[in-house]
Amino acid sequence: MTQILLYVFIYLFAAVAGVLVSKRFGLGSVLGYLMAGIAIGPVLGLVGKEVESIQQVAEFGVVMMLFLVGLELAPHKLWALRHKLLGLGGLQVGLTVALIALVAVLLGQSWQIGVAAGCILALSSTAIVLQTLGEKGQLSSQGGQSSFMVLLFQDVAAIPMLALLPLLGAAGAAAQAEGVDHSINLLAGQPVWLQALVTALVLGLIVFGVRRIVPPAFRHIGRTGLREMFTLFTLMLVVGIAELMAVIGLSPALGSFIAGVALAESAYRHELESHLEPFKGLFLGLFFITVGAGINFKLLGAELGLILGLTLGLLLLKMLVLYGLGRVFRLSRPANKLFVFSLAQAGEFGFVLLSISKQSHLLPQLIADRLLLVIALSMVATPLMFLLHDWLAARSARQQQAAERPQDEIGEDKPIILLGHGRFGVQINSMLAACGFHATVIDYHAETVDGLTRFGLKTYYGDANRPELLASAGLHEAKLLIVAIDDRSRAVEIIRFVRRHYPKLPIIARAYDLHHGHELHRAGADHVIRETFDAAMRSARLALETLGIDPDKAHALADLYTQRSEYRMQALADVHEPDLPKYANEKLTEKMRQIEAETVALMQQLLHGESRPAAAADGVADKD
Known part of the structure; x- marks a missing residue:
């Protein structure tokens, strides 16, 4: 008992410390969990053989996550995305497996090993990608939806891969006969038509059951007044569906997703979300910790150049495939960037496929250990790739905006200059205009300027940080400057410049919060208004x-x-x-x-x- 509590404390302490440090530097929670696992595993040696067993339990977090994602995706939305699901997902998996297999053969490996490596590395990390996209609020974007469609197809594709890999191994048949997987599969060895029939019946039972059973069950539970019963029932539902899928040889994650979609339009959707969310976060965090703890640093140190080269090669190959598919399916440039950077890593299903390949004697131990390191390192690199994506996206947006549209020439001198015409500036301008005071409005968002111009409100496009633009707007004769731009640091810089060169000009500035208000006051604003x-x-x-x-x-x-x-x-x-x-x-x-x-x-x-x-x-x- 004491040892169990000690391990629980080590994992919890590492999770809290790792995430706090990671979030402090703006790196996201996933990298924090991975670093925590590396710290308590390879670095400090506080955990060891139990990591693999814990990982099997922690993978239940992926099941919960897909159930919650399904709750957000109503059937009509899923049907509308069917082309991306089959087209993007199918081509990504097929092309990636084929290219990796080709590279393996060119390096002197057998085609069986090449196909196995392709299957293992083609699948991306559902856990990391969905968690990160959710944290960044990008899951509903075009790039986020495209990434999700590919991940969903990969979860489905993992099922035939689990059946294929033992057949490729020299001892595939024997391994299957001995039951290497040790999980119960009631359909093992049955005719294909029977497996298909039972699978269809089970999926239909899940959809029908959750729609007919869950609402009345929640009504009865509500009458008890015991909130913990909601949590128990929700966990029972997800665990039961996962086990039902497992006993017929299908992915538990796929079953939970289908159940979530079936309940997406239920009145109890939010109740289900609120009770599962804490458990999902706990299990996913534990899963990421076990990934970090399982990295073999001895092999990494001995073959550092080779392992890093393989990892970089994998990332580049998958990015090229994803980029090409994004262009073929006409994703917008920003969406394609997010799509490419999101899915370049290997994923958690790779660990499962790798284990099956080893048990089937398909992969030699050394190759299996190398692939394990490549999977883990690519997953560790993913949060950093998201940071790189954010930086490149912001830089590209600034360059594209500057290149596509030159700053407007301002040929009027009005007594008021308003910088920024968003949700705050528009109210100010509207009231001033109603009172007969007209302002020269400058905004840096081209779509805002064009929209207001079509509406009949004259607005100028330009960067208010540029002194020549402010001068052309008549700043030297203005009676009032109002700073209502979204960028906090730019607002402070503008006010500091104006106060230095126009010390008597009254300045009103919008602040996001008290801290920002202090900065604006120190920069020289006469009046600071907090927007809320x-x-x-x-x-x-x-x-x-x-x-x-x-x-x-x-x-x-x-x-x-x-x-x-x-x-x-x-x-x-x-x-x-x-x-x-x-x-x-x-x-x-x-x-x-x-x-x-x-x-x-x-x-x-x-x-x-x-x-x-x-x-x-x-x-x-x-x-x-």
Whole structure:
């Protein structure tokens, strides 16, 4: 018992520490789990032989993940994507297997070993790719959907591969007779027509069963008032479907996905998601840790050049295949980049196929160990490839935008210059125009400029960071500059430049949060507006009225708090340190406590009698 608890603690501690460090550097959770596994396995030697057994359990996280993905994909959406599922997925698997087999034969291996290596390396990591795309919010994009279609086809393709590899081995028949897989397959050795019939019946049973059984079951469970029963039932459902698929020799992940799709339009979809999500994250994290812990660093050190060369070769070969398919299927350029960088690695099914190949005596031990390292290293490299994709995509977007459209020439001098016409700037411009004040509007998003121009609102395209553009907009004669652009750092740079060269020009700036507000104040903005602040004040005022406060009093309290908030932002800007976390800055924390105490006292005075405390006016005046 003590040893079990020790192992549990080691894995949990490694997971927490690894992910916290990884997220701190913006690398994502997947790389954190992988690094945690490397640390407790090959580096520190805290875990060992139990890793393979734990990995078999942890793979259940992939089953849960595909069930949750299925819940997000209604049947009509899946049907609309059928061409990508069969075309993209089928061609990716077929071409990759063929090319890897060809390379293996050219390197002197038998065609059987080549086909086995192709099957093992052609499949990508469903766990890493879907987890990362989900974290980045790109799963519903064109590139994300294309990647998902390929992953789904790969999960289906893994089934015939599991049957093919033992047949390729010298001892394939014997291995099957001895039951190398050790899992129960009720259809093993049965005629093909019977296997097909039973498979169709089981899939139909899953779809019919979850649609007919789950809703009334949830209604009955709801009457018990026991929330843990929802969790137990959800886990029972997914585990049961996975086992049902396994006993007929099919992929548990595929069965859970089909069940998820069948429930995608159910009223209990969100209930199922909320109960499975924590378990999915736990099992997936454990799976990634076991991948990292299973890396053979002794072999890697002895054959570093060869292993790295094979890994790089695999990534490049799969990227070339994916890029070509993206062009053939007319994916947009950004979508094709995401598609290529997402699926270049080998995946978790590769470990399963590799194990079958070894048991069937198809692969020599040395080749199997090398392939294991290639799979693991390609999976470790995937989060870094996503970071490279993000950098290249941002760089390409900037270059393409600059190349496709030159900056507009501005031939008007209006008293107001508005930089940025997004969800914040559009409201400002609309109200000013309604009051008869017209602004020169500049935006860096070509689609926004074109859309507003078609709507009848004259907007200029250009980068407000360029001094000549601001000069042509009449900045030297303007009465007001409003900075409402989305890019935080660019907003600070623009205000710093304008304040240095136009010290008397009033500047109003939009801030995302208090930290950004401090930076804008220090750069020279006269007034900083936090984009959610006014909505929060309106909500607070309505809350006070609902609690019985007189509407006029509630309005006065909200006005006082707004004034004190503006004063606080300017006062804290003087002690704000951009490189320090907010609560690590002792001067800022002390100043914040002092201002907060003063604000509470003033609010209480106003609430309990005084029409407007004199100290409030003094505090607000101090900011000028």
